[in-house]
Amino acid sequence: xxxxxxxxxxxxxxxxxxxLNTTGSAGNYSLVDSTRGGHKTTDLxxxxxxxxxxxxxxxxxxxxxxxVWSTGAPGHNxxxxxxxxxxxxLTWDYYKNVHARTGIRNNGVAAYSRVHYGDIYRNAFWWDVxxxxxxxxxYYNTNPLTSIxxxxxxxxxxxxxxxxxxxxxxxSGGLNEATxxxxxxxxxxxxxxxxxxxxxxxGEKINIDLDGKPLRYMDRPSKDGYSKDSWYxxxxxxxxxxxxxxxxxxxxLASEGSGAKTVNGLAYNSxxxxxxxxxPIGRDAAARIWYxxxxxxxxxxxxxxxxxxxxxxxxxxxxxxxxxxxxxVGNAWAAxxxxx
Ligand code: ASN
Ligand code: ZN
Ligand code: CA
Numbered sequence: 001x002x003x004x005x006x007x008x009x010x011x012x013x014x015x016x017x018x019x020l021n022t023t024g025s026a027g028n029y030s031l032v033d034s035t036r037g038g039h040k041t042t043d044l045x046x047x048x049x050x051x052x053x054x055x056x057x058x059x060x061x062x063x064x065x066x067x068v069w070s071t072g073a074p075g076h077n078x079x080x081x082x083x084x085x086x087x088x089x090l091t092w093d094y095y096k097n098v099h100a101r102t103g104i105r106n107n108g109v110a111a112y113s114r115v116h117y118g119d120i121y122r123n124a125f126w127w128d129v130x131x132x133x134x135x136x137x138x139y140y141n142t143n144p145l146t147s148i149x150x151x152x153x154x155x156x157x158x159x160x161x162x163x164x165x166x167x168x169x170x171x172s173g174g175l176n177e178a179t180x181x182x183x184x185x186x187x188x189x190x191x192x193x194x195x196x197x198x199x200x201x202x203g204e205k206i207n208i209d210l211d212g213k214p215l216r217y218m219d220r221p222s223k224d225g226y227s228k229d230s231w232y233x234x235x236x237x238x239x240x241x242x243x244x245x246x247x248x249x250x251x252x253l254a255s256e257g258s259g260a261k262t263v264n265g266l267a268y269n270s271x272x273x274x275x276x277x278x279x280p281i282g283r284d285a286a287a288r289i290w291y292x293x294x295x296x297x298x299x300x301x302x303x304x305x306x307x308x309x310x311x312x313x314x315x316x317x318x319x320x321x322x323x324x325x326x327x328x329v330g331n332a333w334a335a336x337x338x339x340x
Contacts, residue, residue: 005034008064010082011072014147014205016195018086022067031062031069031085036092037103037110041085043077044134048118049127056130059114080115080144084135087151088113094152094187095159098284099291104131104158111158113151115144122208124150126157133158139210147205148196152184159183164298170236171303174243179294181216181244182251186287197264200252218252219268221245230337231304246336247307251290254332255283276335281325289314289329308333308340 006029008022021033031041042059049056062069062081070078092110095101102108114134121136124145133154137144157180160166166176181202189198196205203215214224221227227245228235235243253270257280260269281289289311296317297310311329319325333339 006067008067008069010069010086011079012070012082012086012195013072013074013076013079013144014083014196015086015191015193017072018082018193020069020082020085021089022064022069024063024067027065029064029067031064031081033085033089033110036089037108039085039088039092039110039112041081041088041113041115043081044114044116044118046116046119048121057114058112058130059116074142075140077116080135080137080146083144083146084113084115084133084151087146087148088133088155090148090191091152091155091187094183094190098186098190098287099295101159101295104155105162111155115146116141124154126154126161128158128161131158138206138208143206143208143210145203145206145208147203148191148193149181149184149188149202149204150206152187153180153202156180156183160294163295164302165300166298166302167300168240171243172301173240174235174245175247175298175302175304175307177240177244178247178251179290181218181248182290183287185218185251186283189283199264199266200256200268201266216241216244216248218248219256219270221248230335232337236303246304246338249336250332250338251286253278253335254281254286254289254329256280258335276331278332278335279324279328281328281332285319285325288318289325292318304338308338 008020010020023032044059166172200218201214217223292314293310
C-alpha cells in the first residue's frame with residue numbers, strides 16, 4: 001500500500017521545533033523516514049538487550065495521530081524519539097551532502113534508532129549486531145542521551161565500522177572514539193540549529209552528571225579530568241574515551257588554530273605555551289580531511305602515527321602537498337606530540 005511521505009512537526013527536548021520526515025496519513029503516522037533509507041525510531045519502553053546474546057528487542061515504532069510529535073517536555077515519552085530521529089536525519093544529510101556517503105554502508109540503507117533503553121541508563125551506543133543506535137534515558141529518565149552530537153557520535157561508530165574498522169582498543173580505539181567526536185562536532189556545526197549551536201564540546205546538552213558539564217572538551221581534552229591533551233607512549237593502555245584526546249585536540253587545533261578564540265559565543269583556549277603554534281585550516285577542511293583519511297587510508301590497526309600519515313595523504317589529495325593546509329595539518333599533529 002502506498003504511504004505518503006509527510007513532514008511532521010517534532011518538538012524536541014534539545015533542539016527546538018524541528019521538521020521530521022514521517023510516513024502515513026491522517027490519524028496514523030509513523031516515525032519512519034522513507035526519504036533517508038527507511039530509518040525508523042522505536043520505543044524500547046525500558047527493555048534491555050539480553051546480555052547473553054539472546055533477545056535483542058527492536059522496540060515499537062513510534063506512532064502519532066496528528067504528526068505533531070511530543071511537546072518537547074523532558075519525560076514526555078515521544079521527546080527522546082523526536083531528538084533521536086532528528087539526529088539521525090541530520091547525520092544522514094551531513095554524510096550525504098558533505099561527504100557524498102549515502103548511509104552508514106554507503107548503500108542507501110538506513111540503520112535504526114532505539115530509545116528508552118533500560119532504566120535511568122546513562123549511556124548510548126552503536127551496535128553492529130543490530131545495525132542500530134540505542135539511547136538510554138539518563139538520570140530520572142528525563143535526560144535522554146539524544147542530543148545532536150551524541151546521536152551523530154553513535155551513528156558515526158557505524159560509519160567507522162564500515163570503513164577503516166578501527167579496533168576498539170589501544171590507539172586504534174582512541175582514534176575510533178575521536179572519529180565519532182570529530183564528525184559529531186562537524187554535524188552539530190553543519191546543522192546550524194539555533195537551539196543547539198555548534199561547539200567543540202561533546203554532550204553539552206544532556207547534562208549527564210547533573211552538574212551542567214559536557215562529557216568532553218576538544219580544545220583541551222584534559223578538562224574532563226581523564227582525557228589526554230597529547231600523545232605519549234603508552235596512551236593505548238587507557239580507556240578509548242581518554243585516548244581519543246590527542247585526535248580531538250588535533251581537530252580543534254587544525255580547525256581553529258592555537259590561542260584564545262570565541263566560536264558561537266563560547267570561549268576556547270589551547271595556548272601556544274604548552275604546544276607548538278598552529279594556524280587554522282578551518283573546520284570544514286579538517287572534517288573533510290578526517291573523513292577521507294578514515295574512509296581511504298586508515299585500517300583496523302591504525303595508530304596515532306598512522307593517523308598522522310593518513311590525514312596528510314588526505315590533505316595532499318584534497319588540497320595539494322604544497323598547500324598551507326597540508327603544512328598546518330602536520331603542525332596540528334606536532335602540537336599534540338605526534339610527529340614524523
Ligand atoms: N557511549 C559510548 C560510546 O559510544 C558507549 C561505549 O562506550 N561504547 O562511545
Ligand atoms: Zn563512542
Ligand atoms: Ca557539542
